[in-house]
Amino acid sequence: MKISSQAQAFVLHFGEMGSRWGFNRTVGQMFALLTIHPSPLNAEQLAQALKISRGNVSMGLKELQAWRLIELHHQPGDRKDYFTAAGSIWDLARTVFEERRKRELDPTLSLLRQLLLNEPQDEQEAQAQEKIQEVYSLLELLEEFANTLSKLEHNDLLKLMKLGSGIVKLLKLKSKLTSGTSNSE
Amino acid sequence: MKISSQAQAFVLHFGEMGSRWGFNRTVGQMFALLTIHPSPLNAEQLAQALKISRGNVSMGLKELQAWRLIELHHQPGDRKDYFTAAGSIWDLARTVFEERRKRELDPTLSLLRQLLLNEPQDEQEAQAQEKIQEVYSLLELLEEFANTLSKLEHNDLLKLMKLGSGIVKLLKLKSKLTSGTSNSE
DNA sequence: TAGAATTTTCAGAAATTTCTGAACATTAAG
DNA sequence: CTTAATGTTCAGAAATTTCTGAAAATTCTA
Numbered sequence: 559m560k561i562s563s564q565a566q567a568f569v570l571h572f573g574e575m576g577s578r579w580g581f582n583r584t585v586g587q588m589f590a591l592l593t594i595h596p597s598p599l600n601a602e603q604l605a606q607a608l609k610i611s612r613g614n615v616s617m618g619l620k621e622l623q624a625w626r627l628i629e630l631h632h633q634p635g636d637r638k639d640y641f642t643a644a645g646s647i648w649d650l651a652r653t654v655f656e657e658r659r660k661r662e663l664d665p666t667l668s669l670l671r672q673l674l675l676n677e678p679q680d681e682q683e684a685q686a687q688e689k690i691q692e693v694y695s696l697l698e699l700l701e702e703f704a705n706t707l708s709k710l711e712h713n714d715l716l717k718l719m720k721l722g723s724g725i726v727k728l729l730k731l732k733s734k735l736t737s738g739t740s741n742s743e
Numbered sequence: 744m745k746i747s748s749q750a751q752a753f754v755l756h757f758g759e760m761g762s763r764w765g766f767n768r769t770v771g772q773m774f775a776l777l778t779i780h781p782s783p784l785n786a787e788q789l790a791q792a793l794k795i796s797r798g799n800v801s802m803g804l805k806e807l808q809a810w811r812l813i814e815l816h817h818q819p820g821d822r823k824d825y826f827t828a829a830g831s832i833w834d835l836a837r838t839v840f841e842e843r844r845k846r847e848l849d850p851t852l853s854l855l856r857q858l859l860l861n862e863p864q865d866e867q868e869a870q871a872q873e874k875i876q877e878v879y880s881l882l883e884l885l886e887e888f889a890n891t892l893s894k895l896e897h898n899d900l901l902k903l904m905k906l907g908s909g910i911v912k913l914l915k916l917k918s919k920l921t922s923g924t925s926n927s928e
Numbered sequence: 929t930a931g932a933a934t935t936t937t938c939a940g941a942a943a944t945t946t947c948t949g950a951a952c953a954t955t956a957a958g
Numbered sequence: 959c960t961t962a963a964t965g966t967t968c969a970g971a972a973a974t975t976t977c978t979g980a981a982a983a984t985t986c987t988a
Contacts, residue, residue: 562868564858568875571854578847580763582976594874596867601935611978616936637933637986647877651885662763669756673749682781683747689779690753692832700836703904710910717914719888724917725895729902731920732913767946786965796948801966822956822964 559607565594569608580658581625584610585618589627589643593650598631598640625657648712659704663697670694744792750779754793765843766810769795770803774812774828778835783816783825810842833897844889848882855879 561569569590576586587608592599599607605615619641622628627650631640643650670690678684707715721728746754754775761771772793777784784792786800793800804826807813812835816825828835855875863869892900906913 562864562871564861564863564868564875565871567854567858568871571851575847575851578765584976593878594871596870612935613937613979614977617977620936639935647874647881651881662760666756666760669752673752676749678749679747683749685781686747686750686753686779689832690749693778696832696836699901699904702907706907706910709908714911714914716884717918718910719884722887722891723894725891725903726899728913728917729899732916733902735916769946797965798949798967799947802947805966824965 559599559603561591561607565591568594579654580661581621584608584614585621588615588618589622592622592628592641593643593647595642598633598642600638600640602638604641626653652708655704656708659701659708663701663704667694667697667701670697744784744788746776746792750776753779764839765846766806769793769799770806773800773803774807777807777813777826778828778832780827783818783827785823785825787823789826811838837893840889841893844886844893848886848889852879852882852886855882 569587572590573583573587576583576589579586581589588604591604591607601612601615601619604610604618605612608615619628619639622641627644628641629644631642633640644653670693673690674687674694676687678687707718710718718725754772757775758768758772761768761774764771766774773789776789776792786797786804789795789803790797790800804813807826812829813826814829816827818825829838855878858875859872859879861872863872892903895903903910
């Protein structure tokens with residue numbers, strides 16, 4: 559469990575950024591370490607490498623599993639649980655993207671849907687309702703777009719992301735070809 | 744400063760979600776209230792409506808200004824500062840998107856760039872370096888894509904987001920038309 | 929089934945973040 | 959310049975989150 563200073567910096571940074579990405583410092587560090595380390599690690603090794611308690615590692619692993627970011631391995635003749643980051647970097651990014659969509663968008667969509675069911679009782683409320691509707695429409699569109707992106711095959715996603723301002727041209731091209739017809743799905 | 748229960752729920756929810764979106768509870772509430780309220784509000788009104796201290800409001804407003812999410816107004820004959828959410832819901836979404844990109848992507852890109860400058864000293868480090876490079880490439884692509892989206896005009900962005908699986912068809916169409924030529928920008 | 933190895937849980941400790949309110953700073957008006 | 963109105967700051971209080979470590983639970987082996 560020797561860690562190069564290189565890896566050290568990587569791990570520490572992901573710890574710092576962790577909170578911005580939706581988990582706490584040690585969970586961020588654990589994830590970074592599992593990502594950068596070539597072989598699976600067990601709880602003991604994680605605790606030692608990151609200088610945190612065994613209990614904390616256990617909780618962290620549970621959270622990373624809830625995010626579907628790590629997977630369990632076993633070494634023959636060893637009862638300990640070993641973990642690695644789940645899949646390629648791209649898989650991980652996709653998973654983080656999807657989990658965050660779920661946590662950051664869905665609860666709000668669901669609340670706003672609720673609020674929109676009420677009949678506004680006065681002018682004040684009617685105006686508020688309108689604003690809520692605007693927010694709702696936007697978030698719904700975002701959610702659908704995020705969904706579309708999630709479902710794209712790796713190659714298509716790559717192409718799309720590399721288009722740059724070519725996107726505009728493509729959109730223009732499209733409206734020329736299909737002018738006058740509705741077209742999602 | 745009477746707030747309908749409708750608005751109340753909206754404000755409280757944005758408080759709860761606040762931390763997931765990058766600010767704390769009261770800042771989330773302040774932002775929600777300024778968004779849903781039809782007219783500009785001053786610090787006193789915010790403090791009263793949200794039952795928080797005057798000092799807290801001052802700090803919150805400062806943070807919302809750092810996010811460029813609110814703008815200052817003045818009522819003739821009144822020295823107080825009044826605030827509203829800055830621009831339309833779409834403007835706000837764009838701003839949040841850009842600020843978050845800055846805070847969540849840029850620091851990491853900059854660290855990884857740093858790390859990649861070092862020559863790996865052994866096999867272990869070389870492997871780590873490779874992983875870092877993968878993460879870096881992905882985040883860089885993400886950053887560029889986010890940039891592209893930020894720069895799209897409202898209408899183009901809307902069209903793109905509504906494409907749904909039509910995106911795939913469009914990408915296919917494009918590769919047919921330009922097969923063999925490079926094309927970002 | 930006993931017992932050793934491993935993982936999980938969770939009460940309280942520690943660390944961190946947020947909030948208050950009083951002191952201070954700034955501004956505008958007279 | 960003085961005063962009153964408003965805005966800002968920041969030390970410490972309060973609230974929240976994270977972490978530890980010992981006890982409990984689980985799992986495997988013999």
